[in-house]
Amino acid sequence: MDTLHPIFSAQVSAAVSPLGPSVPRLSAAGFTRRIRRNHPSLEGIRCVLVNKNETRPLQFKKTDDRGKVPQSDGLGGDTNAFSLCTIVEAGTVTEAVTVTDVVTAIEFKEEKSGIEEMLHTVLQHIIVFVTSEAAPYSKTGGLADVCGSLPIALAARGHRVMVVSPRYLNGISDINYATAFDTGVRIKAPCFGGQQEVGFFHEYRAGVDWVFVDHPSYHRPGNPYGDENGAFGDNQFRFTLLCHAACEAPLVLPLGGYTYGQNCLFLVNDWHAGLVPMLLASKYRPHGIYKDARSILVIHNLAHQGVEPAATYDNLGLPPNWYGAVEWVFPTWARTHALDKGETVNIMKGAIVSVDRIVTVSQGYAWEITTSEGGCGLHDLLSDRKSVINGITNGIDIDDWDSASDKHIPFHYSIGNLSGKEKCKATLQKELGLAIRPECPVIGFIGRLDYQKGTDLIMMAMPEILQHDVQFVMLGSGDRVTENWMRSMESNYKEKFRGWVGFNIPVSHRITAGCDMLLMPSRFEPCGLNQLYAMRYGTVPIVHKTGGLRDTVENFDPFSDEGEGSGTGWAFTPLTRESMLSAIGVAITTYRDHKTSWEGIMKRGMSKDYTWDNAASKYEQVFGWAFIDPPYVK
Numbered sequence: 001m002d003t004l005h006p007i008f009s010a011q012v013s014a015a016v017s018p019l020g021p022s023v024p025r026l027s028a029a030g031f032t033r034r035i036r037r038n039h040p041s042l043e044g045i046r047c048v049l050v051n052k053n054e055t056r057p058l059q060f061k062k063t064d065d066r067g068k069v070p071q072s073d074g075l076g077g078d079t080n081a082f083s084l085c086t087i088v089e090a091g092t093v094t095e096a097v098t099v100t101d102v103v104t105a106i107e108f109k110e111e112k113s114g115i116e117e118m119l120h121t122v123l124q125h126i127i128v129f130v131t132s133e134a135a136p137y138s139k140t141g142g143l144a145d146v147c148g149s150l151p152i153a154l155a156a157r158g159h160r161v162m163v164v165s166p167r168y169l170n171g172i173s174d175i176n177y178a179t180a181f182d183t184g185v186r187i188k189a190p191c192f193g194g195q196q197e198v199g200f201f202h203e204y205r206a207g208v209d210w211v212f213v214d215h216p217s218y219h220r221p222g223n224p225y226g227d228e229n230g231a232f233g234d235n236q237f238r239f240t241l242l243c244h245a246a247c248e249a250p251l252v253l254p255l256g257g258y259t260y261g262q263n264c265l266f267l268v269n270d271w272h273a274g275l276v277p278m279l280l281a282s283k284y285r286p287h288g289i290y291k292d293a294r295s296i297l298v299i300h301n302l303a304h305q306g307v308e309p310a311a312t313y314d315n316l317g318l319p320p321n322w323y324g325a326v327e328w329v330f331p332t333w334a335r336t337h338a339l340d341k342g343e344t345v346n347i348m349k350g351a352i353v354s355v356d357r358i359v360t361v362s363q364g365y366a367w368e369i370t371t372s373e374g375g376c377g378l379h380d381l382l383s384d385r386k387s388v389i390n391g392i393t394n395g396i397d398i399d400d401w402d403s404a405s406d407k408h409i410p411f412h413y414s415i416g417n418l419s420g421k422e423k424c425k426a427t428l429q430k431e432l433g434l435a436i437r438p439e440c441p442v443i444g445f446i447g448r449l450d451y452q453k454g455t456d457l458i459m460m461a462m463p464e465i466l467q468h469d470v471q472f473v474m475l476g477s478g479d480r481v482t483e484n485w486m487r488s489m490e491s492n493y494k495e496k497f498r499g500w501v502g503f504n505i506p507v508s509h510r511i512t513a514g515c516d517m518l519l520m521p522s523r524f525e526p527c528g529l530n531q532l533y534a535m536r537y538g539t540v541p542i543v544h545k546t547g548g549l550r551d552t553v554e555n556f557d558p559f560s561d562e563g564e565g566s567g568t569g570w571a572f573t574p575l576t577r578e579s580m581l582s583a584i585g586v587a588i589t590t591y592r593d594h595k596t597s598w599e600g601i602m603k604r605g606m607s608k609d610y611t612w613d614n615a616a617s618k619y620e621q622v623f624g625w626a627f628i629d630p631p632y633v634k
């Protein structure tokens with residue numbers, strides 16, 4: 001349909017520093033699709049897309065028959081204008097005069113009867129992710145996967161995307177930031193009783209501006225939230241800085257020559273970024289800034305809310321009259337002693353009551369958080385905002401998690417040829433010092449050792465699980481008691497159990513590929529990524545029927561589809577040892593005695609579409625809704 005100019009198939013050049021290039025280049029196809037959809041009036045009109053002086057957003061100008069902008073509008077005859085322009089005919093890019101990164105337009109100017117009418121941008125959204133972690137720079141769990149992949153998917157769809165997260169230097173992670181350059185831009189964040197100076201580092205990669213907030217409090221051993229002694233005591237300070245810096249970044253960083261400007265959409269992830277909507281509404285909007293910006297809270301895990309004593313309110317840099325937004329009083333039963341009034345500030349709560357919209361990472365979880373069982377105390381507030389809550393199931397990075405090309409696994413395989421999976425299993429058994437037995441089912445667990453993940457249930461049920469002829473492999477770190485239990489199980493059940501204590505990404509890929517089944521008895525699970533990875537690798541998930549696990553794992557039914565069978569795994573309920581053991585028992589029997597059924601389960605899982613592009617298109621719909629309504633707090 002479209003004639004592509006070579007310019008659009010060229011790779012975007014690697015990051016040059018500082019500050020650029022950053023404006024993503026749309027593919028010609030995506031570009032024309034957007035023009036057609038958003039500007040039908042352009043159909044049949046010759047236009048020129050002009051980036052005249054690189055200091056302002058692009059504009060469309062009508063052209064005459066020869067593709068020239070009429071003299072009268074001040075651009076005609078200006079060869080510089082043409083040296084930086086792309087000619088668009090009937091929505092099709094027909095000629096690109098020079099290679100420029102500025103093909104994404106944010107303003108469309110249409111001339112009508114000589115009167116210029118400015119139409120507000122619809123070509124793309126200007127998106128600012130704010131997050132405490134983003135892979136591959138920092139990662140402790142699924143939040144990093146999402147914030148490392150979704151921005152890239154959105155950028156590929158034509159949006160201008162920035163991700164703001166801290167520049168953690170712990171001695172090991174430093175290398176991850178080696179390609180990010182100091183922008184030289186510094187700002188002062190008014191919080192914690194003073195003006196806190198932070199800097200910004202920047203890398204342009206995969207179409208996204210990765211912006212790292214730099215401050216000494218992010219430079220220390222440990223993970224983003226704590227070390228072997230537990231959570232850092234100054235996390236409120238560290239993430240308050242992140243939020244203040246993230247609000248300034250679109251205004252002060254001239255990435256690729258342009259700031260992101262005020263008309264952006266903030267995607268604030270979990271409580272660490274939760275101050276952003278409050279700052280927009282209380283600090284900026286009263287001064288006329290960010291009047292047209294919107295914010296969406298993405299809840300990955302409601303169990304963590306950023307709760308601190310009420311006395312810390314003054315630290316946040318919010319005006320005094322905003323106390324009510326974050327005020328949170330614990331019920332009597334949850335207080336620690338008789339004099340404890342239970343008065344706290346709760347950042348997640350403040351975000352919920354001030355943000356424009358809310359997205360959770362699955363539809364099931366979107367509903368659960370409005371119930372007293374799943375709302376972690378915030379269900380009433382969330383129910384009040386039900387009309388703006390949406391659930392969008394996470395995608396997965398199908399380049400990183402592809403059994404046909406995964407660099408971490410010893411053999412490759414695909415839905416058409418599963419032989420590599422058997423070899424991956426044998427290699428895993430060998431690597432772990434287990435007997436190499438193709439007929440023995442290998443069950444895996446990968447994840448944070450945490451109450452959420454139901455590891456206590458695994459501990460309780462392990463004696464019965466190991467009565468089967470199975471091998472069990474666990475990879476995880478977190479709760480000390482569980483870590484020690486894994487070590488002792490390994491020494492007591494040398495033939496059957498392996499516990500790998502730690503965080504190791506290559507090992508997680510090898511376990512996902514080498515196991516037959518993956519167990520996820522999560523107490524609650526907003527989405528869950530491991531079951532998605534497992535299905536893609538032909539590893540059959542056995543999950544507790546909750547949240548995103550309920551949405552993504554379909555129970556095996558051998559009788560449906562005229563005996564062909566349906567389903568991609570087992571989703572058990574209720575969350576009891578007995579029901580989990582029963583699901584494991586059925587899975588083992590199916591694996592052993594019904595090979596065809598088993599292969600059917602594997603293949604159905606492998607053919608599921610959980611690409612980020614799919615999820616990104618659903619996010620776009622929500623973005624549109626966010627801009628239809630006025631800001632929730634004006």
Ligand SMILES: Nc1ncnc2c1ncn2[C@@H]1O[C@H](COP(=O)(O)OP(=O)(O)O[C@H]2O[C@H](CO)[C@@H](O)[C@H](O)[C@H]2O)[C@@H](O)[C@H]1O
Pocket residue numbers: 140141142143145146300301361394446447448475476477502503504505508525526527528529530548
């Ligand atoms: N020891 C280890 N070694 C190597 N890799 C390890 C590991 N432990 C965990 N991982 C990896 O960390 C990620 C965990 O993602 P999950 O989505 O399963 O859970 P998490 O609870 O962190 O995320 C929260 O956010 C995500 C994203 O929205 C939601 O899917 C989820 O339900 C919610 O709880 C996976 O990529 C996994 O492979």
